[in-house]
Amino acid sequence: MILMHDIIREGHPTLREVAKEMTFPLTAEEKKLGEDLLQFLINSQDPEIANKHGLRSGIGIAAPQVNVSKRMFALxxxxxxxxxxxxxxxxxxxxxxxxxxxxxxxxxxxxxxxxDVPGYVPRHARITVKFFTPNGEEKKMRLKGLPAIAFQHELDHLNGIMFYDHINKDNPFAEIPNASPLEE
Known part of the structure; x- marks a missing residue:
């Protein structure tokens, strides 16, 4: 089970690496990592489990965040x-x-x-994505709203980019041209 101490923090070099492409079939260890990432998110959103283990709630987590530089994440x-x-x-x-x-x-x-890092992070409102499941099945999906933003946030992790790299340094709350806010 992934716990908060397993998640590396900003400043760790792995978070700035471009993660490696994965090859199929995945190893048993790689498949388990995928299951563990997803289970962490499920656990983090369950108030009882999160409280018991001191988990911060998350909607996405990438393999580099647990110090595995591979192109995998869970949503x-x-x-x-x-x-x-x-x-x-x-x-x-x-x-x-x-x-x-x-x-x-x-x-x-x-x-x-x-x-807390204040500021707007510009993202695409709608995206069409392709990816593989852990079993090697290719999928194509259209995402919008928070799922689209979360997908882009996690994909950034695979490319060594942190969300705050996108924030306007001079004016963190500057209006973003042709963009509308997603109200949570």
Whole structure:
């Protein structure tokens, strides 16, 4: 079971590496890592388990955040219609995106960042993505709203990018052209 002490924090060199592509079939260890990442998110959103183990709530976590520099992450959150998205994503790519942008009005957070970082993080409002499941099945999905933002946040982790790298340093709350806020 992944706990908070297993999650590396900003400043750790692995968080700035470009993670390695994964090859199929995945090893048993790699499959277990995917399951563990997803289970962490499920546990972190369960008040009883989170409280018992001191877990911060998360909707996404990437393998580099547990010091494994591989192109894998998990997402666990509802979509705009209230359907639960529960995914382990391998070798993800954004194949297309909207011109329109979006950002979380309250700012983004990260399990690897133990402080509030004020400011808007510009993201694409809608994305079409391709990725593989842990069993090697290729998937294509369209995402919008918070799932699209979470996917982009986790994909950044695979490329050594932290969410605050996108924030306007001079004016963190500057209006983002052609973007609307996502109200949580």
């Amino acid at each position: 666990y959150l509802p979509d705009s219609k209230g359907n639960q998205i529960s995914l382990v994503v391998i070798n993800p790519k954004i194949v297309s995106h909207s011109v329109e942008g979006s950002y979380v009005a309250t700012g983004e957070g990260c399990l690897s960042v133990d402080r």
